[in-house]
Amino acid sequence: MLVRVIARRVVISVTLLVIIPALTFVIEALTPGNAADFLLGVSATPEQRAALNHQLGLDQPLWVRYLTWMGRFLHGDLGNSLFTGEPVSQGLASWLPVSLSLLIGATLVTVVVGVAIGAASAQHTGGIGRLIDSLSVLGIAVPNFWLAVVLVEVFAVTFRILPATGYVQPQDSLIEWGLSLVLPVVALAFAGVTAVAKQTRDQMKDVLDRDFIRNLRANGVHERSVIYRHALRNASIPIVTVIGQLFVGALAGSVVVENIFVLPGLGSAAVQAATSHDYPVIQGISVYFTLIVIAVNVIVDIAYGWLNPQVRSL
């Protein structure tokens, strides 16, 4: 069964990798005017424009361009940025670690803190429980961009304990790298933590209502083990799928957060490319985003299969 799950995921992933770039091509083709216009300006002569079109390969039919691109992509060549001339893959290689630092950091914080809070509070129906319920809603409601601005104002500008913007590479200074990620991760993870805490709490409450929990207690198993070994293990199965969704949500949020904190990752590069119509870069980033999402989904599927013995053992 696990094999089936993975096989299915592979099929979807391959489909995505084919479709998303194709989609970018189609959308690009719908633009009035094309890249050559933007590069040369309308005052260019027809000869100049034809030459540039030919040079950029823009005079081919769409499907030919797509296939050419696909062929190059499979060799690792994603073309060059229309504006800097740099190879897109080079840019992607420098943006990816930044985004991954942010995304993985945010997801880790979300999961660890959220699950801990949710599990610990599962027993309490009184004040703590209601607090968590309220906070979880707050987490969704507070817009992450607004939170980011407030965080910067409070921690970086007023109290000056954390850097306001910028990214330090881990190879330069591990500590600075960590510090530069604290505020962005908080801004990104805030909504997630509260959602995961609530989900965990809800799932735990469900699980704690179940027969086998009662039996474990009845036969003398320590309460700590009941909650953190048995209940949490059972509750984590649906939570794992939530984590997958969270990551994808974080991806969307990272675009805004990277912009605010000036982290040179895929998100800020994407916005730059979008506003300057730099299509090769947009295409490259779309593919990378898709790859990240695919990887996360595979990991989630595997984790789900591993956690759930009914899937694992068949």
Next chain:
Amino acid sequence: MCFRSLARLSTLSALAAVVVLTLSACGGSTAPSSGKAVPGDTLTIASSTPPISLNPALNGNGVPLMWFAALAYEPLIVRNPDNTTSPGLATSWKYSDGNKTFTLELRPGVKFSDGSDLTAEAVVKFIQYYQKSGTFAFNLASLASVTATGPLEVTFHLSSPDPLYPYYLDEEGAVGNIPSEAATENPAEMATATFGAGPYMLDTAATVPNSSYVYTANPTFFDRAHVHWKKIIIKIIADDNAALAALRSGQIQAALGDATDADAAKAAGLNVTSEVGGMTGVVIADRDGKIVPALKDLRVRQALNYAIDRVGLTRAVYRSYGSPTMQYKPAGTDGYVAAMDSAYPYNVTKAKQLLAEAGYPNGFTIQLIVQPGVPGGTLLAQAMSQEWEQIGVHAPLTAPATFSDYVAKVLGGGYGVTTYVYDYQPFIWELNELFSPTGVYNFLGAKTPALDALRAQINSSDLGSPAANALEQQAMTYAVQNALSVPVSAANFIVFSAKNIGGVAFTPSFPIPDPTQWYLTA
């Protein structure tokens, strides 16, 4: 609000790149540190934008873009803050033949950072390359040919008189930032590394593109005394608040500042250096009324001038770091006419009256396009648009996100009015750009015959001389009285710097803060 930087330029744009200004105040600057210079270790400064390209021919100009080129590439002609010039890679230069021939002598014994020599050939090759591919190649429109007339002598032959070459070839004009001949022949390399003869060189290993650019001292720079630092790092910090926070925490030592942050910067113990950087306002390209016939009428254009509360608007958009203006150059610079400062006092009634007289009692509609890079940005445009609403002139805004979008739209011919920043250069530069039938910002080709004669005279004159200045003042009077455009504010540049950084100085005649001049004080 403050628009920090120029968006990406298209490589062969037909319009001039705009000098990037940020806001600063006339009456609020603290004296820059002028202690004795001592050798410094690392200077870290912030730029709101990464360079368009490290290739000096493809980068933009203005601050902070020019910093990326200025650190590594010594220009032919060095312009000082007070608008005097000093020898750079060229030791002397002169015009002849009625401003149709420009000759310069090069400094002997200069080596580029890749070890090759500075020769006339290297200069010629670069100028030719610039003519083909450079961002501001249109500045060289009058260049018929450039030749090496000696091993260290370069001669420019112009097809029509152009007195502005000492400006094109200075550190800000961008044409004069000469790379080695080998680099000019392989321009792709210049996108990621530097090959100049300037005080610093790019450390490609330590540089993270779009994040931080590291420059180390160039051991072969011909003027070692002026290399004040072992290392200069330019960090990219796009957000004003973030830059200020970085300044406060000591992460960086200098950055261009924003008017709204100036008080906070002072409170934090930073130096605030502020001078008039340029005039902002709106340029009426449609003076011939091709799109909006009303604009042909002098009374209409004057009404547009009367309808703006320059005092209130300046205060709102530029805070105390700007002053109202009605003309195209600030006080103390060439072309400025004191009398013109009272040409259009704020008077809504009069504006409405003029409109009615011209036959537009109910106003009309104009398409106002916002140029990226103009200080005040969309705030300026929104404010002016709202002022004109009061007299019935409806001015919806179009704000393209990038400069290339702006170019495409403007050349498409649908816009007659654009926000604009009037440069610091000699007034003739503006006159050509705005009022020559082929001027880059005269995108609807409006004709102003009265100015043509004046311009021709100035083009052939000895720029900077009293005679030339008188001519420019005549031109200024004409331009203002005929309401050819709507200048609104003299906006300031502001630089925030740490107290121990000296040499942060600039003037309205050359408001270009240049980090190569900054040093550590004892």
Next chain:
Amino acid sequence: MSNMLETLDSVADPSGSSPTQLPERRSHTSVLRRLLTHPVGLPALVFLVLVILAVIAAPALAPYKPQAVDFSAVLTTPTGKHLLGTDQLGRDVLSRLLYGGQISLEGVAETVLVALGLGFVLGIISGYLGGGVDAVLSRLIEVVMAVPAIVILLMVFSVFNNNEHLAMLTLGVLSAPTIFRVTRGGALTIRHQSYIASAQITGVRSFTIMVRHVVPRIYGPLIVNTSILAGLTLGIQGGLNFIGLGVTPPAPSWGGMVAEAQQSLQEQPWLIVPSGVTTGLVILAFVLLGDALRDVTGERGRGSRVSVGLRAQPEPTIGDYPRSITEPTGIAQAEPLLSVRDLCVAFGSSARLRVVQDVGFDVLPGEAVGIVGESGCGKSVTAWSILGLLASGGQVTSGTALFDGVDIFALSLRERARLRGKQIGFVSQEPMTSLDPCFTVGDQLSELVRTHEKLPRAATRERVIELLTQVGLPDPSDVAKRYPHQISGGMAQRVSIAAALAGRPKLLVADEPTTALDVTVQAEILELLRTLQRERGMAILIITHDLGVVADLCSRAVVMYAGEVVEIGPVQDLVHAPLHPYTKALLASNPAFGKYGEPLPAITGTVPAPAQWPIGCHFADRCAYCIDACTTQPIPLLIPAGQRLARCIRTADLLEGANV
């Protein structure tokens, strides 16, 4: 989120039936009414309606035009003229919020409508047509779900030059999958219903049938998801507007206003509050509304909820139990292992609802005692209260339970917990849900063994095998490797018993251990229990509704009815000469005594619910022997004969076989 009504968790059904599969279908009007009385949903709904109305009426409500500048009042905090302050051009923040809301909420509406429309239509088509179309559509939707929406949005923005409408529509398409799934689920269920088939026969167009039947079924989750989607969309849109995509100046938008505020943050920190808080509150309202809708449309069916009236219940009697109620065996009278007296258990806040009253019985060491009664009589609650595992809301309000001489109820929670497993073991009814599905049998047993005895690993393994052998499993090491879902019901029940034995308890409490098993397995399990009792001298307290089981296994029986003990005595005596009319009726209604061709014998009437317990005998209205005296006052436990007890004043008549 608390309910206004008093609720009772599903202890009324102690056999632990799982909640209903499909959410109950409630009428539309009652949903609305319930929403309007929901403590959180109502304010959220009202707030949203007010905001939407305000935003629509912006031209009328806004004190200024959104672009109107005022250079004399730039970046002010709230004043009389400008209730929320002004921005950098002196524009009124309140007016800009109202007009900006038009753009922001319009975008949300676009997204939601597209998602709803597209998802619903495709879901219906997929569910209705089934087969190949469904397969294709479902895969397609799966792919769409996997697409990172932000990528597509950025591309749309870049190509179509900040066209906000197009971006919102795209977001709608990308959000359709959730709606699709909900609709498809409903449609598929309907498709298989027989009344569709019959309606088809009558010629009514199937598609319309589908829509008409699907909508009431799914509108609950549909509106919940819509509300949440609206909230999420507003957040996404705000973020995009914040970085400058979608809505360009001078048009105000909430996200854009936050960006403008950020620019002037140093000079006027107040400015960041109105835009950020407004956005946050509206998102919050949408999400809270969604939560409330989930509550009122019964989406959350976690156990049946029964609302209870607040009528006073009659006070319990103080029973008068003899010190020992066991039958003389000739052996010196042993001290009971477990001795329960005057047990009362109540539920609800301030323990308002008593479900067990005045219960008492003894269990001698090594003895098997059965508590018998029908569903709802309180037998399971009694067992759980002894174990200390009452469901939340339940508490023991009075009584004692002496175990080995120590009152369990007086112990601290920790001391009680130490009893479990070590002194008292527990086996539950449903073998398939009684074990943790995530761990192997061996793992779970090992943990139990190690909890009670500190053994090294090898010894633990041996003990686990020993336990599995003890319960009669033929291949213990193989079973130990398996997961609970890989063994049969009978095996699982044996494993449960092994788990209960791990701590070598003196008493085994078994709650309906054979009810969920088929007959042959039942017999095996009972045999096993008997063996264990004999070989290990373990006492067994078995809860059951099946008199046959009691007769098979137990020496004594405790009969319960409607929360009370009605009869206690040796099994044989009880079966042949019941002392309480209920016991007699129970015996008579055994289907085994049914005669062919005649209706099955049953007791007429129904068991009274705890809230409806009469003052007198609880069985009175169904009793053939009932007289006035039975109903006017509480009936105590009487000792009519030997060591037997009965809560009845007519036992004499019963024994004589007389009828009223």
